[in-house]
Amino acid sequence: MNRHAARENAFQILFQLDMNDKQPEQAMKDYLETLEIDPFIHTLVEGVAANKQAVDDIIAAKLEHWSIERIASVERAVLRIAVYEIRWQEDVPVNVSINEAVELANVYGDDKSGKFVNGVLSKLTV
Template sequence: MNRHAAREKAFQILFQLDMNDKHPEQAMKDHPESLEVDSYLKSLVEGVAEHKNMIDQTIAEHMEKWTIDRIASVEKTILRMAVYEIRYMEDIPENVAINEAVELAHLYGDEKSGKFVNGVLAKFLA
């Protein structure tokens, strides 16, 4: 599985984790399309889940006129993944993490999601 596909599956799993109280390992097993869990997918899901509070604090510090609780689950999940990749995964270039996050936002969010995600991540990197 390539990293783009792994990110999309990780997004789906993390989105479900945000809705349900499950352990990341169980959520990956329950996800029907992640029967072939690769190391990148596993690292992303477990890493975001493990560092969720710190990541949410980081996101909250880089938003204007918004709180983390007001962000829709789609955008929140995408931002968590991107911040995790930028902060904790040294082999992922920042621009790749941002581009992938914006692409996921266009795919799963509404017409303003991509711009919102890009803006928050730009402030995070500034």
């Protein structure tokens, strides 16, 4: 599985975790319907879950006139993946994380999601 597909799966799983009270490992198994989980999906889901408060604090610090709770679930899940990658995954270039996040937001969010995600993430690199 390529990293783009893994990010998309991780997004779906993290979106579900935001809505349901499950452990990350169980959510991955339920969503993927397999015991074999792609290592990159596992890294993203477990990494975001383990560092959720720190990730949310980083996002919140870059928001203007918004709170993390007000962000739509799609954008919140996308931002969490990108922030985790940018801060904790040294093997992923920042511009790749941002581009992938904007693409996910454009696919799963509304017509303004990509611009919103890009705006928040661009403040991380300044």
